[in-house]
Structures are given as structure tokens and as C-alpha cells.
Amino acid sequence: MADISERNDTADLEDQDPAVDAARREPDVYVVEPLLPQRLRRPSDLLRFMATLLVIGAVILLSLVAKQTLNGLAGDVQEGASLVPNLLSRVASFLGGGAILVVPVAFAVERVFHRDGLRVAEGLIAAIIGLVGAFLIGEWVTSTEGVADLRQLLTGNRPGVEPLNSLLTSTIAYCTAVRISRRPTWRALMWTVVALYVLSLFTGKQITLPSAMLTVLTGMAIGYATLYGIGSPNTRPPGNAVIAALRRLNFTPITARRVEDDHQGSRRYAVGLKDGSSLDVTVLDRDRQVAGLPYRLWRRIRLNSETRRRAIRSLRAELEREALMAYAAQAAGASTPRLLGTSEVGTEAALLAYEHLQTRPLDALADSEITDDLLAQIWEQVELLRMQRLAHRRLMGDSIHVDRDGRVVLTDARSGEIAAGDLLLRLDIVQLLTYLGLRVGAQRSVVAASRVVGPDQLASAMPLLQRIALTRETRSALAKNKGLLGEIREQIQALKPEVTVEEIRLERFRPRTLVTIIASTLAAYFLLSQLSQVNIVTVVTTANWAWSLLALAASAVSFVAAALMLRGFVPEPLPLWRTILVQFASSFVKLVTPPAIGGVAINTRYLQKRGIPPALAVASVGASQLIMLIAHIALLLLFAYITGSSTPTSFTPQRGLVLALLGVAVAMVVMLGVPRIRRMLTKRLRSLFSNVLPRLLDVLQSPLKMLEALSGTVMITIAFVICLDACVSAFGGKIDFTTVAVVFLTANAIGSAAPTPGGLGAVEVALSAGLTVAGVPAELATSSVLLYRLLTFWLPVLPGWAAFTYLQKHAAL
Template sequence: MTQTHDETVRTRPDTATAVPVDEPAQPDRIRRPADAIRFAASLLGLAAVLLLVSIAQQTTHGLQSDIAEGTAHAPRFLLSLATMASSFGVLAVPVAFSIERLFHKDGTRVAIALLAAVIAFGLTYVLDGWVISAAPGGVLDSLIWGGTDTALVHTDITPVIAFVSAVGMAGRVRWQAATWTMIGLAALTGLTAAYASVAALVATYFLGRAIGHGTLYAVGTPNPRPAASAVVAALERIGLRPASARRLPGGAHGDADDPRRYGVTVRHDPDAPAEDGTGKELPRAEWQLEVRVLDRDQQPAGLLYRVWRLLRLRGAAPGRALRSLRRSLEQESLMAYAVAACGARTPRLVGTSEVGVDAALLAYAYVPGRRLNAVDDGELTDGLLRDVWRQFQRLQEARLAHRRLQGDAVLVGDDGLAYITDLRAGEIAAGDLVLRLDLAQLLTTLALRAGPERAVATAAAVLGEDALAAAVPLLQRVALSRATRAALRHDKELLTRIREQIVALEPETEVAPVRVERFKPRTIVSIVALTVAAYIVFPQVSSVDFQQLVSSASWWWVLVALFAAGVTYLAAAWMLMGFVPERLSLGRTVLVQVAASFVKLVAPAAVGGVAMNTRYLQRSGVRPGPAVASVGASQLMGMITHILLLIVFGFITGSTTTATQDLAPSRTMVVVLLALGLVAAVALTIPRVRRAVAARMKSMFSGVVPRLVDVLQSPKKLATGMGGTLLLTVAFVVCLDSCVRAFGGSLHWTAVVVVFLTANALGSAAPTPGGLGAVEGALTLALTISGLTAETAASAVLLYRLLTLWLPVLPGWAAFAYLQRKEAI
């Protein structure tokens, strides 16, 4: 709803004097972030119920049986009384509450709640009309378990739950108690009458909540934010005498949770009129107060981002992601008094007050000036920067953390002095890490405006070089605020230049970054990938009879597979040695490859081996640049060989299925290659993707090509490297084929090659340690498609991964420890 900006005159309820209030007309309805969060949480709860009943069907069935047996012995009189009370009260209580709300002129909220109830009724009617024959054996069967008359969801109470969720009973304890008591009795009646199961009732609760909050967010809730007249009245109650008020544009940062701000003039003489006898407003000075209004509905704004920072960073996020209105008011007030007490310059907090039940205000003495972001470059003198650092130094000495030292948190007054503002996220008695993060944040903020040279120089002049050096390990993008990270996209080398300036002043500064992340986003991807892989692999594993597996396996083929798995380490050593012109010890290089099998468990397959080999070459006397180039050359040739083998054997596999044996290409392989080529071509039409690929290829070939030229001058080295590359593939194929034959399976050798090459490519691309999950899923699926039974394929894959991934872990750990002790890695 679009409203025009108009100036209105409102009267304080406790006086007869009109106070001019300049404020845009507020919308009748708003969409609250809290409703969206509750809607998402309800959907997650519903999904959790469906997941639980799908993996624990026996438990849910047993719980239902226990409840049925328990209620069978309950007095029939009490059950009948509960049934009668719930049948009447489950509708009577919400109706009574609606009438009460209508008397208080809250009909809009009641209408929205009725809409949610209608939607819930329609949806539950459709769900209960579901064809039950589709349910047995699955999630629906677990939900409706209890008899043929059992419903998927409780139709009687779902609309009531949706109504209650949408109408809003916060702060009305008696109404809440009465309503949920009736809902609980109705649920108990459904259980005793076998109308609904426990799982269905829990699903009913989450479904009703989701519909209620979803409807409330989609339609919008009546605006609970108090108008400026209520703010003026609250100022009157704390002893101030407003003469006029004006809504100021935007918040301090433009964030979703920024508070409303008002400029207010006050009369020092409470008897002085605001107007003369003609109604003309008397001339007055600039605003004396800046009033910040905290609205309850804005408190959850940005919650997901704060939760993410709280979980991801160590000590870099506030202790609570969601604070109540009262706690937010108390925290900002405490910080304002603490900052003023430590001697740092900040607008004086004049008073605080609640504004009804849905808002609170903080009145600050108005300081005319501009935010640091709005100050012209020519006005950013070294004197001003040093003054900013002096205010920051007082905060640090008092162990006060600001947490939002962005450009808008520093006010440059008309008197040329710096003021620290926006204290809502601050923290008293802060720890060392949080204080150092504040230092890193302010360094970056000032460097973005004045350049890293001036920011570091002025900071060193005030704080000292030793104190400044503490920020170097924390100059990381992840540790900075969201707005600062966005600004750094336009100057990606700024943090590096800040570090260089500090190191130039203090050469002994520790440069290694401090780990502030509990986990990286890649960890989340790994967990999701492992979950999906477990969903694919576990059903295959559960179908394997391990006792029969051990007794029926052909141990001759198991020994062949074990030998082939051991050959892979010799092949990997030759592969690396062939692309290193310097002389390497074969025994120690093989030992490094064994140690890499241990590192696979803590790093993706394509990363662990590269890092291990690079470190080994550097310890062997190869300079860092050539060491990286040598490992890159071996990986590049391995990738090219892998792709060529996959294409060649894909064509051969297609020909072996025809009667003519005419080397006709596999139709599936042709389709796959064409699809990959089309995707690559479309991607390269995007300028950003094209530049990224070009930069990556340039960085790869700039060091690899000269290294390959050196290798080409030595036929022996070239033969060693290419021979190791081919032997590595042959050894893995022999190992996989032997595992298949160990359980009575048999495939054409070309099919085994294609299966291995495909699974290995997926394992290298997967972000999980050792390609865990991706390799198992790909191998099992590919072997099954190739003609093996599911049990044989699963057994062969288990044995293959046991020999190539799990069995080498203990020897790999021993080799890793030995090489570390010898300082070889």
C-alpha cells in the first residue's frame, strides 16, 4: 500500500496543547519477519515429523498401541466429559475471543484469522480425502496408522490451530490457556477414538501453525507500531516537553532491523506555548533530541543472518541472535552509559521509555553533523582520523566492544569532532578476540575511505604499533560486517595492503590468520552430500547379509584385489616422480602416497593428495613455485588421460553390445558428451564465467607448461610419469574387477573400466572427504545398470572401498606420523 507523505497535527492525550508531528502516514498492514520465521519453522517441524515416521515406523506404531491400551482402562465417564467439553470449547473459546477483539476494534486481525481457518479446513479436507490405498508401507501409512478410519490429519482442530496462530494471543495468558486446553482435549479425544494417531496430531499442530503464520505473512498483519503521537506522549511521561517532532529518513545503516528515528524539539519552559495566538508556529532552534524507536515486530529482522554468524564464527557474533524488546532496550541503554563513562564521545542518552506494549524509545541529545560515509574526501583530515582512533582507544581501554564500527557508526559533528553512535549491538566486558575484531573492522572502514596508508599511520600514532599488529591475523573478509564485505568487492586487495602497511611498521607481526570460523560453507555442502549419499548407499548396505558375504566370497580374488590396491601407491609415486625433474627417493615417495590415504579422511579427494605432495616436494628441496607446478602438471596429465580413457572406453563399450562389433559409439555416451558440450558452451557465453575460466586456465598453465617442457626433455621422466598414470588406472580397474568376481559377478572388462572412470570422476569432484558417499553411490548404481544384481554390486563396492579407503587408514596414519617426525612433510 502506497501512502503519501503529509504533515499532520496530533494532540497528546494528556494535554490540550497541539504538537506538530511531521510523519509519513503508516501503512495499515505490514509483513513481519517473525511471521515468516515461524512459518518456516513450522514447515521444518512438519518435515521432521514425516522424516521421523518414515525411519521409525515401528516406534510410532508401538507408541500408538501403548496409548490405545492405556486409554482403554480410563474411566469412561471422564473420557465422555472430555469429549463433550472439547466438542463445545474448541470452537466456543476462539469465537468468544473473536467477539472480544471486535469490541476492541481489532476486526482486521479476526478476519485474517478466519481466512487462515478456511484455508486450513480446505487443505485438511483434501488431505483426508486422499486415496488411502497409496499409503501403506510409506510415510502416509505411518501417519494414519491406527485403523481404516484413522485420518491423515485432525480435521477438527487444524483450522482452530491456524486461527489461533493468526489471531495473535500474545500477552493474553488466560485466553491462551483456555484455547490450548480445549485443543489438547480434542486431541486426546481423537486418540481414544482412534480418529488420529500421535504422529498425525503432531503433524496437525505444525500444519495448522504453518497455515496460520503463512496466511498472516502473505496478507499482512495490522500495523502494531505506535504512531508519532504515542512517541510524543511517552516523552511527556519521562519529563520532557516536546514542541514538535519529525520522522527522519531511514535508519543508521539501512538494515531491515534499523529503528525508526525522530528529530524532536523540546520546550525548556513547560508553560511556554508552541504557537502564538494566531496559530503560527514560533521560531525554534535545531532539534534537541534524536529519538530512536524500537518496534517489537522488527526484533526478529535479520534473525537468520545473525544465527548463521553465531553458529559459524567463534566469538565474532553476539551471544544471542534474538533478543526481546526489553533486553534490546536495556543493552543499548547500558552501552550508552558505559561509553559515556569511559570518556568516549557519544550523544548523551537523555531517557528511555516503553511506548505501549509493542515499542520502546531511547531519547539522545541531538548532535548536528554527518555520518562518516557522507563526509567528503577533502574533509577527512589526519586530525579527524586520529580523533576517531582516540575515541576507539577509550572503548578498548574500558573493554567495550561496538561490533558495528562501519562508516555510519561514526558521526562527524559540525564542531569537527568524532562521535561514536549506534550502540545497539555493543558488549561490555568484552573478550580479547572481540576487541581485536573491532580493531580490524575500524581499520577496514577507515581504509575504505582514506586509503590503507593513512588509516594505518593514524592508528599507529594513537594506538601504537604493537596494538595495531594484533589486528593483522583477523583481517579476513569473514570476520567483517556484511556491509564492509560488500564494499570490499570493489577493492579485493585492500585487506592485503592493510596487512602490508602494518608489517612494514612492525616486521615481527604475526601474519598467519586466526581461525574465526567454526566451519566453512563447504562443510555444509559436505554434510548435505553425505546425507544424500547415505540415503542412497544405506539401503544397499542393509540388504547385504555380512555373514553370507564373508562365507561366500572367493578369497583368491580378494587377495588379487588387495595386491592391485597396493600397486596403486607405487603407480601414484611414479606418476609424481615423472613430472619432477629433481631426483626423488622412490621409497619415501611411496610412503607419502600411503600417508595421503590418511589425509583423504579429513579433506576432499582432489585436495588432500595435492596438498600432501606439494608439501613433500618443498621439504625435498624443490622451490615452492616449481613444486606447485610439478603437482599441477601431474594432475593435469592425469585429468587429460582420464577424460581420453573415458571417451575411448565409452565408445568401445557401446560397440561390445552390438552384434556387428563395428565400434559404433554408445548412444548414451554420445548424448552425455553432447549435453556436457552444450552446457559448457552456454556457460562460456556469460562474460563473468568466461573471465573466471580464462583466469583459472592462465594461472594453471603459466606454471605447468614450463614444467612440462622440462619433463619432455627427459624421455625417462616422461615414461615414468605417463606409465605411472596408466598403471594407476589399470590397478584400480583390476581391484574393482576382482571385487566383483570375488562375489560371483562378471562384467566385460571395458564396462568395468567405464564404471571406475565415471565413479572416480564423481569422487574427485565431490566435496566430501575421500569422495565418501559419491563414489559408493556412483559405483553401486553403475554396476547395477551394467547387469549385476543389487546384492552383488553392493558387496563388491563395500569390499572395494574397504581395500582402497578404509584399510589404508591405519598404515596411512603411521606413515604420516613417521614423515612428520622426519620433517619430510
């Protein structure tokens, strides 16, 4: 983490920085800028704190998982420490115990002599917090019954041993807060002393290996948290230091004022020179190099290697990168502000001085001012960069400017890449196509691009028309025009009808995939915990076979019912047997998709293969899902009412049902009172009625189709309820059919919302909890649910795979 931090002390900066000295000697230029804050909360301190917390969590998790191995390792370390000669052990204990206090005190004296007593005060605050924090954590670990494993790892169950050594925690917190790690000599001395002190603690059996690691990490976390909480001295050079650096570049500034920071938060100054010309100066501050680091790390992990940028760069690397791109763009003949000079500004900043051009950003122009000639100029400038293998990587309204004569000027060279690959060059085309499409429409954007770069280049870029390929600002703008990328694809295909679109995967994974993996892991954990309570062989062998066969028959009927439901919502004729096979195939697909997605995708694909247009296929499946949802809610209310009326003592009281409905009504009123939510719902309902309602009207014209759709919809639910009820009865459970229906309908809603494949984990937990609440013993409820899921989820997988393969072979999917 040291590579992303500031490197020198404030006192050293004041004593040794030539830029500051020069600024003091030549204070003749008054820089108009707001006062710089005396202290800053540096992002690097926050990132270090968060990283240390993650390491602490990983150490605790690994320690608990590998407890036996760690205990054996700790025993080996203790045995090795006991073999140290007694004299050497005493010397180490004396030196470590004394030096652990002497070294921090000596460093404090040295800082005070350098007039940096404030830093020592910060360290003392961190030391006090570390001492108190170690004591409180120790008290919690030793007095809490639920953390016995952690207590054993941290103390070895030896009396008088602190879970976290208070002295070591406070010392590490102090050293972190005073940034002793930036002084190589002091750093080496401090860690040597810490090692000796830990060795003496091991010899005296006063610490364990996990305790030693967590003590050091906790001290570091407290030190970083203290630094971020109270802030660090501001080491950014002020405006007069920037002026002094410009003088060293042989410029003669006479006026200077700070203007708005750029999109990366870098300071910018407008500087007037003696000869009447002007400079645009960009200042790169070292403490800003880690700003936005979490987002850059996320993009680096998520995207494929060729599209990624380095998440962390040193100040020198950032300066060289921007300067090199600026010079390369000038050599390519592109219209860009000329880079006139670069310089360090002391040790904490660097500057780039560009010639000043009177321009306006494209964002400041009205859409009506963006003419076809201006569009052509923009593409010509991008083509000049592309011919020299230069990728701009931020072609947006704030980096495309227009001067007084109407000529296009490209700015913001810092994001660019030299010697760029084909992928990055095509990404530039995609980004500019999309941005201009947002301003002037897809047709004008594509036509203007084709006249300059040619249809072939546009066709090669078409597979990259993905949201993830665009800048963050452009992705946000697309939220208001979600169909733009599709319109751009259609315009390109109109220019090149014969083009074959090859899929290019830019993402290593999607956030939805990550959520599914995490949810599946948790579901597997809960499922395994359930399986550990029962024996699967016993579940299968002890179940009543008559009831089990009834449950199996009900499970099979559900596939027929699903086929009837789909046929009922499609006016066109569908063969019953093949439609049943499609429903079996969807059970195979549910192994890798959430339950609400797999079936919809399979059915839609099947209808398209039957010659039904995509829009009508989606509308038919959407209509079936809508009616299924309405039927689900209606049956839930009906069975809940029946259950509440017949058994008013426990499961779902009728009064509770009324209160629940009133609560839902109040929540809907509140949500509809929020304009943003109301607009979203209105938009969704409008699209629903524009597509699904006409399809439902087509179905209503045929009484036979209506009967088929409604019977199939009701049969699905009834079949699953019968299956669950038979599974409960197979183990001797006694429960009303209506109560089973309420349990199933509730659990099914939870499972449909779960992101895990087939609702795995969520359905099991919901069904088991519901049956237990209804009065079924916990072990019996678990066995019933496992048999139910075996018959409805796992058993149909094999015939589902066979059906999926058969349908693909016969071009039905």
C-alpha cells in the same frame, strides 16, 4: 515463540495508548513521512510458521523411527483413558465436544464488541483452510500406498479414524490466527477445552498420540501461514505519536520529517526544535526485533560464545542496551552524538533522541579525502573506547562520521558492548584495520593504527584477521580484494618480526564441515543399504583368489604410478621410495578429507619439506592435477568411443557421445556469454597460467621428466581400471575392458566432486549403477564394487597410517 511477537491487540492499542491520544490532542506539527501501510507481514509470523514446520518434521521422523515405542505408549494412553469412569468420560466428551465450538464463538463475539471484527474474519479464513487442509492430508494418507507406516501411526489402522482431526485442526488454526495466545484467560480456557476434547477422542479411540500432536501443530502452522499471507494490522505508532512522546520529554518540536532508515531497519526522524536546535530520533519498532533473526541465529550457533550476540532481545532490552552504550561512550570522552532522552511510544515502539550534528559518513568521502590526520583521529576515538573496555562492534563507513570541522564522530551505539573482553576489543581493531585497508591500503591502515594503539596491540589482534570476524558488509567487500588480510598480516609482521602468532578459533564449525557431515551421513546410509544386500564374509570368501590377487597388485601399482607422476612434475630430484610412502600416507588422510583435497595437501606439504618454495610446490602439484584432469577426459572420450564403436546396441552409442559433446559445447558458449562467469573464468585461467604454466615449461625441458610424468599419469588410470575389471571377473562377471574403463572414469569424476571423505558413498553408488547399466547383475555389481573399494580405499588405510607416522617422525611431512 511468544517472546518475539507483538503483545497487544489493535483495538486495545487504539483504546488505551496514551501516545495516540496525545497525538490526537496536539496535531500542530506536520510530520513529513510516507503513509504507513495498514497491514504488515510480520517476520515473527513467518518464523513461527517455519519453526512449526520443523517441529512437524521432527515429530514425524521420531514417530517413524520409534514406531514400536510410540505404539506401546499409545496403547498405554488408550488403556489409561479406558480406566476413566464412564460418567466422567461422558462429561469430558460433552464438555470438550461442545466447548471446542463455544469458546471460539465467545471470543469472536467479544472481539466484535471491541470493534475488531476483521480479526475474527482472519480467524475464519484460517479455520476454513485448516478444515480443507486436514481433509486433503487425510485423503492423501489413506489413499497412498507408500505411506503405510505413517497411516498406521495416525489412524492405528482403525476404520473411520481421521489422520488429522478436521474440527481440532480448524479450531487451532482459528485460535492461532486471532492471536488468542496473547490473552492469558482466554488462552488457559482454550487449552483446557482442547485437552478435554482430545481426552474424549482418546476414550472413543478416534485419535492416536502422533495424530493429536500433528493435528495441533498443523493447525498452528496454518494459522501462522494465514497471518503472514494476509498480513496483520499495522500497530506501529505514526510520526505524530513520536512527536507526542518527545513533548513528554519536554522537547518542543516544530518540524519533523522521516529520513532513511538505519542499517537495522529502524525508523529515523529529523526533528527541529523551537530553540533552533535539532534532534536525530531513532524509533525501535517491536515488530522489527526479529528482522534478520535467521542470520543472527546462524552466527550464534556457528561462532564461539565470546563473540556471539543475543539473537533475540525484547524491545525494552534493545532500548536499554543502546542507551547504556551511548552514555558509556560519552563518559569515556569519545566524540559521539549526545543521547538526550529515551521514551516508549505507546506499547509497540520506543525512541532514542540524539543531538543533531552536521556530519558526513566516511562512506561519502572519496578515498583521497581520507588523510593521515583523519586516520589518526579515527584510531584515537577507538582507543578512547578501548581504554574504557567498550567495544563498538560496527566500525564501518556508515558509523564513522566527519563533521564540518574535520573532527571524527562515532555513531551507531546499538551494536556495542560495555565491559567487553579482550577478544571483542581486538575484534574492533581487526574490523577497523580491514575497513580502512579497503579504503587506503594495508600499509597506511597499519601504520596509522600502530601510531595510536601501538604495535603490540596490532600483534595481539593479528590471529583474528579472519573473514568470519568481520561484519557482513566488510566480508562482501573483501571478495574484490581477497589478498588484503594477508597484506595486513605482512605489514604487522614487519612492525613486530618477533611476534608469535597463536591460532584463535572463532568458528565452532565451518559450513563446509557441516556439508561434509551431512553428505557423509547420506553416504553411510547408502553404503549400509548396499551392505545389507550382500554378506561381506561371502564376498571375500567366494571371490576368485587369482583375480583378487591381480586386483590387489593393480591397487599397489597405482601408488607407484602416483609417485612417478609427482616426480615427473617436479624438476628437483625426489627419492622414489619416500615419494611412494607419501602416496600411501595420502590414502590415510582421505579418511577425513574429500578425495581431491587430501592428496593435494599431503603432496604440497611433502614438497615444501624437501626445500621447494611454497609457490613452486603448489605449482607442481597444480600442474600434476591439471594434466591428470586432461588425461582423465581424454581417456574417457577414447574408451567411450571404442565402446560405442564395438557395442553400438547399449552402453554408450557413438551418436550419443557426439550429442553429449555438442551439449557441452553449447553450455560452454552460453556460460561464456555471461560477463560475470566469463570474468571469473578469465581470472582463474590467468592465475593458472601464471603459476602452473612456467612449472610445466620447466618439466618440458627434461625428456626424462616428461616421460616419467606422462607414464605415471596414464598408469594410475590403467591400474584402477585393471583393479575394477579384475574385481568383476573375480565374481564371474563378463564385461569388456573398455566398458569397465568408462564406468570407472565416470564414477571417479563423481567421487572427486563429492564432499564426503574419499568420495565415500558417491563412488560406490556410481560404480554400482554404471556396472548395472553395462549389463552386470545388480548383486554381482555390488559385490564387485565392495571388493574394489576394499582393496583401493580401506585396505591401504593401515599402511597409510604407518607411512604417515614414519614420515612425520622423520620430518618429511
